[in-house]
Amino acid sequence: MTQSVSRECAGPPHVQDRPRLGADQRAERAAQRLRVLAAASGIFGRRGYHAAQMDEIADGAGISKPTVYKHFPSKIDLYLAVIQSRLDRLVDDIRSALTAPGDNRTRTRSAVAVYFDFIDSDPDGFRMVFETEVPSEPEVRVRVDHAIDNCVMAVAGLLTRDLGADVARVRVLAAGLVGICRFTARQWLDTDRPIPKSHAIDLTAKLCAQGLSGVPLIRPREAAN
Numbered sequence: 001m002t003q004s005v006s007r008e009c010a011g012p013p014h015v016q017d018r019p020r021l022g023a024d025q026r027a028e029r030a031a032q033r034l035r036v037l038a039a040a041s042g043i044f045g046r047r048g049y050h051a052a053q054m055d056e057i058a059d060g061a062g063i064s065k066p067t068v069y070k071h072f073p074s075k076i077d078l079y080l081a082v083i084q085s086r087l088d089r090l091v092d093d094i095r096s097a098l099t100a101p102g103d104n105r106t107r108t109r110s111a112v113a114v115y116f117d118f119i120d121s122d123p124d125g126f127r128m129v130f131e132t133e134v135p136s137e138p139e140v141r142v143r144v145d146h147a148i149d150n151c152v153m154a155v156a157g158l159l160t161r162d163l164g165a166d167v168a169r170v171r172v173l174a175a176g177l178v179g180i181c182r183f184t185a186r187q188w189l190d191t192d193r194p195i196p197k198s199h200a201i202d203l204t205a206k207l208c209a210q211g212l213s214g215v216p217l218i219r220p221r222e223a224a225n
Contacts (some may be wrong), residue, residue: 032140045124087147
């Protein structure tokens with residue numbers, strides 16, 4: 001980790017020496033952790049990383065500040081956990097959309113809708129993930145890049161399976177499709193949602209589908225000849 005966010009506000013050193021917990025205590029700790037994540041998610045989203053205060057997060061979670069540190073040793077650890085929870089949800093939703101029943105057009109539209117739904121329901125979270133305030137913290141970039149790569153691989157898997165095209169070319173196309181969804185959704189938000197979300201999703205899905213229809217794909221067998 002870099003010095004600029006050098007595990008600031010680190011908690012007490014004894015937290016790693018806790019005794020083994022019973023089932024009820026584990027359940028309570030899990031519930032506390034979720035409350036901390038929920039409070040931190042809203043505060044980081046509204047105020048940004050640097051302006052957010054751990055005291056405020058503790059108050060929002062209804063627990064003491066030392067208890068927050070029992071779950072997350074530092075502010076940057078908590079920030080990373082919040083980002084990771086959003087990224088996990090995004091990747092899971094994309095994978096679910098691409099494996100749902102229906103034809104390719106239906107699945108494509110569902111995948112496009114994931115991005116629009118994400119940015120529409122949680123614009124602060126979208127910005128927090130993709131426009132981080134702590135670019136000097138490499139772990140943030142690593143996690144975001146890994147999630148984007150998982151989305152690209154999910155799209156590439158669908159295209160490879162259904163079209164039978166070679167993996168290298170399909171991966172380039174998949175990266176382009178993911179980029180279209182992400183940046184089109186962002187543009188729609190930044191221009192104050194100029195058209196209904198469903199219309200924006202339809203247009204973006206059609207762009208993706210029609211774009212694919214005009215690209216000559218080489219099958220692995222053809223590439224070998």
